[in-house]
Amino acid sequence: MKYCSHCGSTVTVTIPEGDNRPRHVCSSVSCGIIHYQNPNIVAGCLIEHGDRLLLCRRAIEPRYGLWTLPAGFLENGESVEEGARRETREEACAEVEILQLFTIFSLTHINQVYMMFRARLHEPLFSPGEESLDVRLFDESEIPWTELAFPVMNQTLRHYFEDRSKGEFNTHIGAVRAVGEGAGRRIEVEMLQRGDV
Numbered sequence: 607m608k609y610c611s612h613c614g615s616t617v618t619v620t621i622p623e624g625d626n627r628p629r630h631v632c633s634s635v636s637c638g639i640i641h642y643q644n645p646n647i648v649a650g651c652l653i654e655h656g657d658r659l660l661l662c663r664r665a666i667e668p669r670y671g672l673w674t675l676p677a678g679f680l681e682n683g684e685s686v687e688e689g690a691r692r693e694t695r696e697e698a699c700a701e702v703e704i705l706q707l708f709t710i711f712s713l714t715h716i717n718q719v720y721m722m723f724r725a726r727l728h729e730p731l732f733s734p735g736e737e738s739l740d741v742r743l744f745d746e747s748e749i750p751w752t753e754l755a756f757p758v759m760n761q762t763l764r765h766y767f768e769d770r771s772k773g774e775f776n777t778h779i780g781a782v783r784a785v786g787e788g789a790g791r792r793i794e795v796e797m798l799q800r801g802d803v
Contacts, residue, residue: 613637645717649689650677651725652709652762653702658743659763660727661750662697665739669755675722675762676700678737690723698741700732707777709762711795715784720758724766724775757782757793 607630610617615634622629622640630641652675653660661673676697680689687704694702702725711720734741744750746767754760761780769775780797 607641607643610634610637610639611641612639617641643717645712645719647680647686647689648677648718648720649680649686649693650675650720650722651690651694651702651704652722652766653694653698653700653725653727654705655727655730655743658745659749659766660698660700660732660741660743662734662738663740663742664737664755665734666737671739672755673750673753674755674759677720677722677759686721687723690721690725694725695735697735697738698732699735700727700741702727706775708775709758709765709778709780711758711761711779712781713758713783714781722758722762757795761795 607617609615610632613632613634613636615632615637617630618633619628620631621627622631630643632639632641660676662676663673664670676694677690678693678696680686681692684692690704691702694700705724705726707721708724709720709722713720730743732741749763751760754763761782765778778797780795783794783796785792785794
């Protein structure tokens with residue numbers, strides 16, 4: 607950020623009085639607004655219909671052509687549940703009933719927090735939205751594991767099938783981190799244990 611979105615003056619990176627982190631601060635004495643840059647919330651649904659789950663094949667970058675659960679950035683003025691339902695309508699043209707918050711993942715390397723809800727599709731009415739090439743129901747044996755777009759979706763699906771096999775669905779909280787640099791960079795997932803929450 608180079609310029610203040612409030613008044614157009616230049617900004618400097620400094621630790622404001624009473625704060626402990628560097629922030630973008632407007633250099634104008636008459637403005638002086640602090641521009642906080644916080645993580646983006648991604649809301650989405652893991653959609654059940656009987657024993658099958660609804661997945662979308664991406665028609666946009668990043669990860670064009672790969673499979674995912676419907677999800678996207680939360681908009682101002684909407685709740686997380688509303689955002690998850692909206693993304694489901696946009697990507698899968700489907701109406702769902704939210705059942706529970708299922709996974710929360712912090713992606714600190716890209717400043718995002720994913721909040722995925724278990725949801726129910728009462729009728730098998732869905733079709734590809736503008737951001738999807740295809741939308742399909744998959745049973746567990748058909749999940750395209752090697753063609754999933756994002757590690758968060760892989761983890762969410764694995765938790766779902768594990769919980770389903772136990773007959774009890776819990777909320778899972780974890781962090782996804784990029785470790786290393788260049789060609790050696792890899793993604794690691796760390797889950798909180800039940801007693802840690």
